[in-house]
Amino acid sequence: MATVLKAENIKKKFFQPTEFEVLKGLDFEVHEGEFFSIIGKSGCGKSTLLYILSTMDTDYDGTMHIKGEQLTGKTQNQLSKFRNEHLGFVFQFHFLLPEFTALKNVMLPALKLGKYSEKEIEHRAIEKLRLVGMDEFAHKHANRLSGGQQQRVAIARALVNDPAIIMGDEPTGNLDKANSMRVFDIFKQLAEENKQTIITVTHDHDFANGSDRIMEMEDGRILGIEPPTEPTPYIK
Amino acid sequence: MNWKLSLNIALTHLLTKKKQSIVAMLGVTFGISMFIIMISFMTGVNQFTEDLAMDNTPHVHIYKSIEIEDKKIVALDKPAGDSNWYVVKHQRPKNELSKIKNGLAVMERIENMPGVRGVAPQVSTQVFYNNGPVQIPGTVFGVDVKKQADLFDLDKKMDLGELNDLLKGSDVIIMGKGLAKKMGVTIGDRVSVTTPEGGNLNLKIVGIFSYGIAQLDQTQSYATLATVQKILQKDPSYVTDLNLKMKDVNAASALAKSLENQLPDVKIEDWETANQSILAGTQIRNIMTFVVCFTLLVVAGFGIYNIMNMNIINKMKDIAILKATGFQGADVTGIFMLQSVMIGIAGGFFGLIIGFFFSYLLSITPFPAGEFFRIDTFPVNFNPVHYFIGLFFGFLTTLFAGWFPSRKAAKVDPVQIIRG
Ligand SMILES: Nc1ncnc2c1ncn2[C@@H]1O[C@H](COP(=O)(O)OP(=O)(O)OP(=O)(O)O)[C@@H](O)[C@H]1O
Ligand SMILES: [Mg+2]
Numbered sequence: 169m170a171t172v173l174k175a176e177n178i179k180k181k182f183f184q185p186t187e188f189e190v191l192k193g194l195d196f197e198v199h200e201g202e203f204f205s206i207i208g209k210s211g212c213g214k215s216t217l218l219y220i221l222s223t224m225d226t227d228y229d230g231t232m233h234i235k236g237e238q239l240t241g242k243t244q245n246q247l248s249k250f251r252n253e254h255l256g257f258v259f260q261f262h263f264l265l266p267e268f269t270a271l272k273n274v275m276l277p278a279l280k281l282g283k284y285s286e287k288e289i290e291h292r293a294i295e296k297l298r299l300v301g302m303d304e305f306a307h308k309h310a311n312r313l314s315g316g317q318q319q320r321v322a323i324a325r326a327l328v329n330d331p332a333i334i335m336g337d338e339p340t341g342n343l344d345k346a347n348s349m350r351v352f353d354i355f356k357q358l359a360e361e362n363k364q365t366i367i368t369v370t371h372d373h374d375f376a377n378g379s380d381r382i383m384e385m386e387d388g389r390i391l392g393i394e395p396p397t398e399p400t401p402y403i404k
Numbered sequence: 405m406n407w408k409l410s411l412n413i414a415l416t417h418l419l420t421k422k423k424q425s426i427v428a429m430l431g432v433t434f435g436i437s438m439f440i441i442m443i444s445f446m447t448g449v450n451q452f453t454e455d456l457a458m459d460n461t462p463h464v465h466i467y468k469s470i471e472i473e474d475k476k477i478v479a480l481d482k483p484a485g486d487s488n489w490y491v492v493k494h495q496r497p498k499n500e501l502s503k504i505k506n507g508l509a510v511m512e513r514i515e516n517m518p519g520v521r522g523v524a525p526q527v528s529t530q531v532f533y534n535n536g537p538v539q540i541p542g543t544v545f546g547v548d549v550k551k552q553a554d555l556f557d558l559d560k561k562m563d564l565g566e567l568n569d570l571l572k573g574s575d576v577i578i579m580g581k582g583l584a585k586k587m588g589v590t591i592g593d594r595v596s597v598t599t600p601e602g603g604n605l606n607l608k609i610v611g612i613f614s615y616g617i618a619q620l621d622q623t624q625s626y627a628t629l630a631t632v633q634k635i636l637q638k639d640p641s642y643v644t645d646l647n648l649k650m651k652d653v654n655a656a657s658a659l660a661k662s663l664e665n666q667l668p669d670v671k672i673e674d675w676e677t678a679n680q681s682i683l684a685g686t687q688i689r690n691i692m693t694f695v696v697c698f699t700l701l702v703v704a705g706f707g708i709y710n711i712m713n714m715n716i717i718n719k720m721k722d723i724a725i726l727k728a729t730g731f732q733g734a735d736v737t738g739i740f741m742l743q744s745v746m747i748g749i750a751g752g753f754f755g756l757i758i759g760f761f762f763s764y765l766l767s768i769t770p771f772p773a774g775e776f777f778r779i780d781t782f783p784v785n786f787n788p789v790h791y792f793i794g795l796f797f798g799f800l801t802t803l804f805a806g807w808f809p810s811r812k813a814a815k816v817d818p819v820q821i822i823r824g
Pocket of ligand 2: 214215216260337
């Protein structure tokens with residue numbers, strides 16, 4: 169299987185309030201079309217790692233390649249463009265633009281990419297919203313939606329440009345069992361049918377057990393990367 | 405960068421925060437409208453005082469000076485060391501000194517020079533206006549009526565009668581308003597004037613004028629060249645002054661210099677030399693006008709700067725999301741610059757309208773001018789250029805005021821915000 173993401177000796181230090189090494193040299197690879205989950209105790213550095221993988225944080229040691237392209241050392245503008253086209257991101261805390269409707273929130277990254285006409289983008293955005301069960305709220309303003317609804321819109325937004333990799337920082341953190349299962353199914357389907365890669369941080373062990381491989385972290389180190397061993401209610 | 409998308413986001417931001425947008429806009433509106441009112445009024449006043457001084461001031465004044473040469477005639481060839489030479493001190497001028505030699509020919513020659521709008525000939529003389537036993541000193545100017553109207557707008561200074569009435573009869577004059585009042589005369593009355601040489605003539609008043617300058621209105625009257633030549637008992641070639649108007653005022657001093665070389669026996673004075681104090685006053689007022697107006701625009705600019713800054717602090721999260729989902733620094737700058745420009749244009753436009761409205765109100769407000777000023781309402785200058793300047797500088801200040809906060813927005817590090 170082709171490697172889509174390769175991280176080599178990723179190290180990250182914080183200097184505030186005192187010097188503190190959060191990531192202590194991580195090496196791993198993620199394959200194309202893989203459903204890859206990251207677990208670990210709170211504070212072990214999962215989000216920090218994900219920000220680096222998402223190219224938003226450029227202040228780290230080590231190198232990172234996505235789709236064979238070295239992203240370490242690129243300028244912010246190059247990275248923005250890359251993110252826009254190849255990465256979808258679901259944040260730990262649901263982040264939508266409150267002034268815009270759910271639909272517009274989903275459309276914005278696609279409008280920025282400018283690959284399709286506005287009509288087509290709207291059509292695709294509604295399709296993505298339908299995928300997460302939010303199409304009936306398409307014209308509601310983002311700040312009028314519940315936390316869980318916002319998270320689902322954020323997932324739709326992450327999908328709109330058909331990115332190679334979708335990263336999620338606890339994408340089901342605010343969702344009930346039924347909706348978590350729905351998101352899980354969507355991710356599974358994207359990985360299997362569209363060969364899109366899913367990288368998610370999660371505290372939900374059942375969710376992780378449904379993925380292809382689980383990377384467990386502790387204190388900024390990788391404990392191990394193994395396929396799941398336990399059965400999960402997510403897969404019937 | 406995608407302008408349509410940036411504009412769309414900018415508009416959404418402005419429209420969701422309507423109150424804040426309107427407050428920002430009002431800041432610009434206030435600045436620009438004050439700018440328009442101030443500059444219209446101040447330049448109106450400047451124009452008014454300048455016109456007051458300039459209308460009847462020739463750009464170049466040519467006259468025969470009643471100064472005598474400092475050289476003592478008899479001393480001119482005095483051999484060094486010879487004590488038997490006599491020197492005539494306190495030399496007196498010759499009688500015909502105030503006449504410009506070949507005055508009318510000189511006038512024609514100057515009139516054909518490039519840049520000259522026209523030359524008005526003039527015969528002026530000191531006179532006494534006889535008012536019963538009292539004699540009032542003053543001046544009578546003999547002028548070419550048509551040229552005086554063309555070049556010095558004398559026809560527009562008439563309170564009673566017409567300037568052209570001077571041409572309709574002989575021995576007629578028009579008199580300054582203050583002088584007429586002093587003498588208790590009006591149109592149709594007769595006055596007698598006496599020249600220093602003892603000439604005496606009875607003249608009929610056919611008009612009353614006022615310049616709005618008491619000093620002139622209380623001493624001057626005008627008649628035709630022929631009439632004054634008759635008072636002085638001189639021939640028709642007798643001309644004492646040539647008053648020159650240029651097409652471009654600023655060319656006056658250059659022409660005066662070249663005339664000086666060509667006409668050595670007359671005195672040539674340009675308006676700048678003659679009106680230095682007025683010019684200095686105008687200049688100071690102009691500087692003040694611009695300082696005040698500039699300050700107003702800067703204040704408006706600071707208003708926008710503050711509001712945009714606050715706006716961007718409030719929008720940190722949004723900026724982070726935009727950047728996380730692939731918007732570049734330039735896109736973010738664009739979004740906020742567009743907001744600031746839209747505020748600037750809308751505010752500036754309303755400012756112009758409000759500014760025009762209040763200037764108009766001012767221009768129809770009666771001005772308590774006293775009886776000598778030829779003015780009924782506040783002087784206001786409606787110059788379209790000011791409106792362009794206002795819009796342009798309003799636009800420029802918003803660009804500046806928006807630029808720094810927008811740059812700051814572009815530099816927001818999304819990770820820091822998203823991490824929480
Ligand atoms: N900006 C920062 N400055 C200093 N230390 C930080 C900063 N952000 C995170 N940390 C520290 O880095 C460590 C890892 O944080 P991180 O957010 O990656 O944890 P996490 O594994 O995502 O935890 P959780 O499961 O609770 O989300 C924590 O100890 C945290 O205190
Ligand atoms: Mg986290």
